[in-house]
Amino acid sequence: xxxxxxxxxxxxxxxxxxxxxxxTYSNSAFQYFMWYRQYSRKGPELLMYTYxxxxxxxxxxxxxxDKSSKYISLFIRDSQPSDSATYLCAxxxxxxxxxxxxxxxxxxxxxx
Amino acid sequence: EAGVAQSPRYKIIxxxxxxxxxxxxxxxxxxxxxxxxxxxxxxxxxxxxQNNGVVDDSQLPKDRFSAERxxxxxxxLKIQPAKLEDSAVYLCASSTxxxxxxxxxxxxxTRLLVL
Numbered sequence: 001x002x003x004x005x006x007x008x009x010x011x012x013x014x015x016x017x018x019x020x021x022x023x024t025y026s027n028s029a030f031q032y033f034m035w036y037r038q039y040s041r042k043g044p045e046l047l048m049y050t051y052x053x054x055x056x057x058x059x060x061x062x063x064x065x066d067k068s069s070k071y072i073s074l075f076i077r078d079s080q081p082s083d084s085a086t087y088l089c090a091x092x093x094x095x096x097x098x099x100x101x102x103x104x105x106x107x108x109x110x111x112x
Numbered sequence: 113e114a115g116v117a118q119s120p121r122y123k124i125i126x127x128x129x130x131x132x133x134x135x136x137x138x139x140x141x142x143x144x145x146x147x148x149x150x151x152x153x154x155x156x157x158x159x160x161x162q163n164n165g166v167v168d169d170s171q172l173p174k175d176r177f178s179a180e181r182x183x184x185x186x187x188x189l190k191i192q193p194a195k196l197e198d199s200a201v202y203l204c205a206s207s208t209x210x211x212x213x214x215x216x217x218x219x220x221x222t223r224l225l226v227l
Contacts, residue, residue: 006154043116043203043218044155088154097167100216102154 003027006089006103014111019076023089023103026070030091030101033065035074038086038105047087048074079110114138116219118204124225130192133222137185137206144181145216146189147203155203161187194226 006023013019021035031052036044048063050056050072056063062075072091076083089103117136125131137144142163147155158177160168163184172179176195181187191198201221207214 004154041220041223043205043220045218046215049215090154097160097162099157099160099168102156104153 001026003101004089004091004103007106009106010109011106012109012111013079015079015081017079017110019079019083019108019110021074021076021087021089021106021108023072024070025072025091025101027091027093027101028067028070029093031094032092033063033072034090034100035061035063036088036090036102038088040085044088076108079108081110081112084109116204116206116217118202118219118222120222121220122223122225124227125194126227127196128193130190131194131224132188132190133202133204133224135187135189135204135219137187137204138217141206141208141217142184143207143209144187145205145207146179146187147205147218149201149203149221151200158189191224194224196226199224199226 004025033050035048037047038044050063050065053065053067060077064073086105086107088105090100092098092100119134144161146158148158149155158172159179161181164181177191179189201223203218203221205216205218207216
């Protein structure tokens with residue numbers, strides 16, 4: 001079993017749809033949970049970050065972490081064509097020099 | 113603020129040849145990372161530097177890969193000899209510190225194709 005599993009894609013939705021992206025993990029030591037967005041031929045960029053369990057909202061984006069279920073989600077409201085990208089979940093435990101472990105990513109396409 | 117710079121952007125080589133990638137992190141960032149991203153997968157950490165010391169190289173294939181960080185700033189990653197399975201995007205990232213949810217800033221990557 002991989003440490004971080006991400007829903008397979010690709011995912012195609014119409015503009016304005018609500019998108020739900022999910023990851024599960026097996027390492028209970030993970031405390032920091034992130035979502036990175038990666039446009040084609042670019043490096044990943046941090047979109048959202050959450051510490052431990054709970055929700056975090058930033059504009060049209062909401063990140064949720066359920067540590068009891070080892071499950072994290074990213075919701076995108078009112079999706080736009082500019083949201084078309086690959087979304088990577090990533091996480092790491094506390095501690096100096098702790099390594100970031102990524103999911104394999106899901107490619108989202110928002111159709112105008 | 114300038115981002116993480118990487119060169120070259122693309123490289124095509126034949127198997128058994130050698131190749132080197134260069135990274136210039138964001139000014140003042142003490143931590144530098146090299147990741148390998150194979151098509152359809154998430155980035156995998158190869159090596160992490162704190163200033164010019166290595167703190168994690170557990171996933172670096174040391175028989176063929178080497179990396180150094182000169183004077184705690186720029187870094188080079190070398191593959192010698194390359195194998196077909198080394199075809200991937202090599203991403204460099206930097207951050208101010210580690211261990212506390214800090215943001216890693218990624219460069220655009222170097223796309224390597226080994227024929």
